[in-house]
Amino acid sequence: MSTEQLPLDKIMAGDCLKILAGLPDSCADLIVADPPYNIGYKYDRYNDSQKHEDYCAWSGQWMRACQRVLADTGSMYVAIGDDYAAELRIIGREIGLTLRNWLVWHYTFGQNTKNKFARSHIHIFYFVADPKEFTFNDDSVRILSDRQKQYADKRANPAGKIPDDTWVVFPRVCGTFGERAEGPNQLPEALLARIIRASSNPGNLVLDPFCGAGTTATVAAQLDRRYLSIDISAEYVHKARLRVANTLKPTAGYKLDGLSPLEMTELIRLYQENEIPAGRLLAKPHFVALFTEQLNRRLAKCSQTQPAAISPERIALALQCLATKNLLPVLRTDQPSLRSRPR
Ligand SMILES: C[S@@+](CC[C@H](N)C(=O)[O-])C[C@H]1O[C@@H](n2cnc3c(N)ncnc32)[C@H](O)[C@@H]1O
Structure with missing residues (x-):
């Protein structure tokens, strides 16, 4: 062959x-x-x-x-x-x-x-x-x-x-x-x-x-x-x-205005790997900015076309939304009483 x-x-x-x-x-x-x-x-x-x-x-x-x-x-x-x-x-x-x-x-x-x-x-x-x-x-x-x-x-x-x-x-x-x-x-x-x-x-x-x-x-x-x-x-x-x-269905993964399923999936993965609880992360714009840079660098390696950069404001909004809906993964640092269900 x-x-x-x-x-x-x-x-x-x-x-x-x-x-x-x-x-x-x-x-x-x-x-x-x-x-x-x-x-x-x-x-x-x-x-x-x-x-x-x-x-x-x-x-x-x-x-x-x-x-x-x-x-x-x-x-x-x-x-x-x-x-x-x-x-x-x-x-x-x-x-x-x-x-x-x-x-x-x-x-x-x-x-x-x-x-x-x-x-x-x-x-x-x-x-x-x-x-x-x-x-x-x-x-x-x-x-x-x-x-x-x-x-x-x-x-x-x-x-x-x-x-x-x-x-x-x-x-x-x-x-x-x-x-x-x-x-x-x-x-x-x-x-x-x-x-x-x-x-x-x-x-x-x-x-x-x-x-x-x-x-x-x-x-x-x-x-x-x-x-x-x-x-x-x-x-x-x-x-x-x-x-x-x-x-691969367009309906797969999490939906949020402005972010594609891949962007959402990679955002959730980055959250899991960085292990900063949502409350602490969102309280510090400096963290959100660092987080955003890492996500944009990752996304550049996730597609054959160059993706448009996502802004820190959109990342903060997406994290807030995921946290409110209890869709963020459990972190090792989470208090048991505050844990969301496993995904
Ligand atoms: C540990 S599982 C892989 C799980 C996978 N990494 C995942 O995340 O879903 C090992 C797989 O090897 C397959 N397997 C065993 N012998 C094989 C062979 N000779 N050729 C191809 N697949 C084989 C089994 O059927 C089984 O599905």
């Missing part, structure tokens, strides 16, 4: 090894892989209780297949639980990928355990094909630094800081959340958005060999990337296609 014949904006049903084998070399700018973790999870068409050696051998096969289709300047993120993190990190080195970050996603709303400490994190390896040439859009992921938030320190970089490698602001997607889709083990959309904005550009191809509920494709479509996702379950593929179609 030539690059011109690439299946773009598609979610394909089948074994990722077979489908990847049919793709041309170096065609994907960003790969996000969230495979089954071999922990006995119940999937529609996959047995998640493989022998240790078999799981490791299979992991080597799909990681190699992904590495072949990864662009020379591409990035590959691999999510994995504790049990196989060490093995997958070594496979990454063996196949020639360079690790830029060993990220840890620490999530709230973990599941209870009876006789051991509750699981509350996964590992996400951020690999690149070439350690010297890769996309990293720092302006699209920056958040306010403590110097800006706590100390009003004039030495602070006005653009804010790049987030740490431990990601603590994205809760696990629970059944009550607005973004909850049908399908297995869904990652949060805001987490995928951080990865996609940072490591790809609008119009780039984002590939996901383990589509599941379709989170990667959904967010890639929201952010004006091309997507190609694969899942062995035809049922999951069907549901993921519906999810992507829904996210």
Whole structure:
């Protein structure tokens, strides 16, 4: 298959090894892989209780297949639980990928355990094909630094800081959340958005060999990337296609006069990541101005056309409106009595 014949904006049903084998070399700018973790999870068409050696051998096969289709300047993120993190990190080195970050996603709303400490994190390896040439859009992921938030320190970089490698602001997607889709083990959309904005550009191809509920494709479509996702379950593929179609409807997301659904979605994500409660944020025009600059920089990386800048006044109005309607996400800093419902 030539690059011109690439299946773009598609979610394909089948074994990722077979489908990847049919793709041309170096065609994907960003790969996000969230495979089954071999922990006995119940999937529609996959047995998640493989022998240790078999799981490791299979992991080597799909990681190699992904590495072949990864662009020379591409990035590959691999999510994995504790049990196989060490093995997958070594496979990454063996196949020639360079690790830029060993990220840890620490999530709230973990599941209870009876006789051991509750699981509350996964590992996400951020690999690149070439350690010297890769996309990293720092302006699209920056958040306010403590110097800006706590100390009003004039030495602070006005653009804010790049987030740490431990990601603590994205809760696990629970059944009550607005973004909850049908399908297995869904990652949060805001987490995928951080990865996609940072490591790809609008119009780039984002590939996901383990589509599941379709989170990667959904967010890639929201952010004006091309997507190609694969899942062995035809049922999951069907549901993921519906999810992507829904996210692209003009009626999707929150509506507010003057802001598009994408602008609203990114505003809510920025609010969640900056962790400044609405009352404090709105009381300080300086914060609103910094917030607005960050949002405009992010939005510039979310579309192939240059968006018009949004003013601080419109941002303040939108935040006020979202707060009044109880539509802002719960922050770790919120007092329990003041918490809005999870989204
Ligand atoms: C952890 S889930 C992915 C969840 C996804 N990241 C999301 O946010 O919705 C892993 C998925 O891999 C799929 N899978 C397992 N083996 C596969 C294979 N050989 N080829 C393609 N998909 C496979 C499973 O059906 C499952 O949907």
